[in-house]
Amino acid sequence: MNWINALVQGVLLGGLYALFAAGLSLIFGVMRLVNIAHGDLIVLAAYMGLSTTIMLGIHPLLACVVVIPLMALFGYVLQRGILNQTLGDDILPPLLVTFGLSVIIQNALLEAYSADPQKMNVGILETASLSVGGLSIGVLPLLTFIVAVFVIGGLHWMFYHTGLGRAFRAVSDNQEIAQLMGLNKRHVFGLAMALSLAVTAIAGLLLGVRTNFDPSIGGARLIFGFEAVIIGGLGNLWGTLVGGIVLGVAQTIGAQINPGWQLLAGHLTFLLVLAVRPRGLFPRMTG
Amino acid sequence: MPEPILRTNNLTAWYGDFQALFGLDLELSDGEVIAIIGANGAGKSTLLRSIAGLNQSNSNQIWFRGNDIGALRADQIAQQGIALVPEGRQLFASLSVEENLIIGARSGRPGKWQLSSVYKLFPVLEERRHVPATELSGGQQQMVAIGRALMSNPELILFDEISLGLAPIIIKSIYEALPGIVDQGISAIIVEQDISKALSVSSRFYCLQEGKVALQGESRTAEREDISRAYFGVVQDEACHEGQI
Numbered sequence: 001m002n003w004i005n006a007l008v009q010g011v012l013l014g015g016l017y018a019l020f021a022a023g024l025s026l027i028f029g030v031m032r033l034v035n036i037a038h039g040d041l042i043v044l045a046a047y048m049g050l051s052t053t054i055m056l057g058i059h060p061l062l063a064c065v066v067v068i069p070l071m072a073l074f075g076y077v078l079q080r081g082i083l084n085q086t087l088g089d090d091i092l093p094p095l096l097v098t099f100g101l102s103v104i105i106q107n108a109l110l111e112a113y114s115a116d117p118q119k120m121n122v123g124i125l126e127t128a129s130l131s132v133g134g135l136s137i138g139v140l141p142l143l144t145f146i147v148a149v150f151v152i153g154g155l156h157w158m159f160y161h162t163g164l165g166r167a168f169r170a171v172s173d174n175q176e177i178a179q180l181m182g183l184n185k186r187h188v189f190g191l192a193m194a195l196s197l198a199v200t201a202i203a204g205l206l207l208g209v210r211t212n213f214d215p216s217i218g219g220a221r222l223i224f225g226f227e228a229v230i231i232g233g234l235g236n237l238w239g240t241l242v243g244g245i246v247l248g249v250a251q252t253i254g255a256q257i258n259p260g261w262q263l264l265a266g267h268l269t270f271l272l273v274l275a276v277r278p279r280g281l282f283p284r285m286t287g
Numbered sequence: 288m289p290e291p292i293l294r295t296n297n298l299t300a301w302y303g304d305f306q307a308l309f310g311l312d313l314e315l316s317d318g319e320v321i322a323i324i325g326a327n328g329a330g331k332s333t334l335l336r337s338i339a340g341l342n343q344s345n346s347n348q349i350w351f352r353g354n355d356i357g358a359l360r361a362d363q364i365a366q367q368g369i370a371l372v373p374e375g376r377q378l379f380a381s382l383s384v385e386e387n388l389i390i391g392a393r394s395g396r397p398g399k400w401q402l403s404s405v406y407k408l409f410p411v412l413e414e415r416r417h418v419p420a421t422e423l424s425g426g427q428q429q430m431v432a433i434g435r436a437l438m439s440n441p442e443l444i445l446f447d448e449i450s451l452g453l454a455p456i457i458i459k460s461i462y463e464a465l466p467g468i469v470d471q472g473i474s475a476i477i478v479e480q481d482i483s484k485a486l487s488v489s490s491r492f493y494c495l496q497e498g499k500v501a502l503q504g505e506s507r508t509a510e511r512e513d514i515s516r517a518y519f520g521v522v523q524d525e526a527c528h529e530g531q532i
């Protein structure tokens with residue numbers, strides 16, 4: 001029973017990791033930008049949720065109506081103002097600039113909120129659980145997982161069934177020719193980053209109600225996101241969800257064997273997948 | 288004489304330190320079809336890319352419908368009504384045939400070209416509309432590329448070697464569609480390796496050589512020997528390109 005419980009908890013945890021990964025995957029897919037600051041942006045969203053909750057006195061999960069638009073706006077401005085200037089044939093400038101951004105965000109959060117761990121309180125949701133066939137499933141992890149499925153499904157639908165998604169795919173295929181279609185790639189990139197940070201906002205809020213956070217934890221979230229993307233296969237959104245689940249299950253099973261092995265088991269599984277299937281479990285199929 | 292629809296003014300183009308165009312002056316009147324010919328590397332594609340905004344130009348170097356478009360970005364130029372059918376087709380691989388056409392209409396310019404009229408021009412595309420565009424044969428891909436450009440209802444369309452790598456019978460069928468396109472009052476610039484083909488569909492031609500205009504004139508009265516000289520920079524007896532003139 002313990003093992004099945006670990007498995008179920010792992011799957012649910014995977015939803016959170018998939019949310020970490022989705023924004024990363026989107027940006028990489030559309031503009032080949034590896035956003036080193038992604039983890040810190042997740043933490044930033046958690047702090048924005050905290051401040052919104054305190055200032056407006058609303059439930060942390062309701063804070064999304066403020067944090068999601070703010071993060072999206074920040075993403076658009078960040079992309080148009082800074083990141084677009086770093087994109088080109090050389091892959092180094094965007095890496096350096098987003099690394100710098102990561103340091104800036106961490107320091108700004110440290111300055112504003114100190115290094116003390118914080119947490120958002122969601123009241124009874126915190127401990128509420130469903131008991132299914134002898135298993136006790138936390139409502140909050142379950143909610144996180146359901147949100148992840150809807151977010152990934154929504155992104156997938158947007159990508160393959162809307163004009164914006166078509167623009168994203170066209171720019172991803174061939175930036176130059178996409179411009180001939182009247183698409184301003186700087187604007188399209190701005191929209192992609194806005195969408196990415198909107199997803200990041202959701203991820204940050206769910207992280208912040210689930211565990212303690214402080215300004216230094218962004219790096220590890222970035223790694224989890226990366227690992228989920230790579231395990232699932234680059235450029236495949238549903239694959240990213242599977243990648244998150246594989247990572248989550250590996251971690252909880254590892255922890256079940258020995259509490260100290262949680263992270264190690266996740267990293268080892270990642271390396272194993274990389275060794276056996278370098279392009280991930282579900283690489284994007286192109287013609 | 289009416290104001291030309293397109294005029295280049297001492298147009299230059301660079302790839303890094305390498306200069307590809309040296310002060311081209313070219314004119315096109317409304318509804319006219321002109322041909323650009325020249326040897327490999329003469330700068331034909333560069334000229335079309337500059338007009339379409341893919342290569343950076345300066346203000347005052349390109350005028351379209353009385354507007355200075357020299358310094359505009361490619362997407363802004365597309366909105367003004369210039370469409371490029373690029374060399375090598377360059378379809379979007381992750382878009383279906385129909386999506387490639389739809390995205391061509393992204394600039395939202397009104398006009399007669401829409402999915403139904405493109406499918407009427409190239410019926411085979413309708414049958415294969417849900418197939419990824421890059422899975423089509425070369426000729427069909429070229430039809431998608433032309434259709435994609437038409438979907439923006441351009442006033443000026445630029446064709447870069449639309450017969451490249453295609454079988455003669457396919458080339459014939461694509462060129463048979465051309466009158467149906469330019470009869471709509473669209474102006475066109477055609478870049479083509481096959482000189483006789485280029486001359487037969489155009490009213491005037493420019494022959495480029497190493498980034499300069501070496502010869503220009505009426506397509507109907509073009510002299511094979513002059514073209515030969517302009518093509519290679521020397522007089523050569525039978526050297527005219529593939530002997531097709």
Ligand SMILES: Nc1ncnc2c1ncn2[C@@H]1O[C@H](COP(=O)(O)OP(=O)(O)OP(=O)(O)O)[C@@H](O)[C@H]1O
Nearest residue numbers: 302305307325326327328329330331332333334374
């Ligand atoms: N991306 C590039 N980088 C550097 N030089 C380039 C580039 N593209 C073209 N050139 C150079 O610019 C010159 C003009 O090239 P362009 O492609 O315009 O010629 P073209 O007349 O279209 O030739 P072709 O008949 O082979 O298509 C050539 O000398 C070519 O080597």
Ligand SMILES: [Mg+2]
Nearest residue numbers: 331332333374
């Ligand atoms: Mg060329």
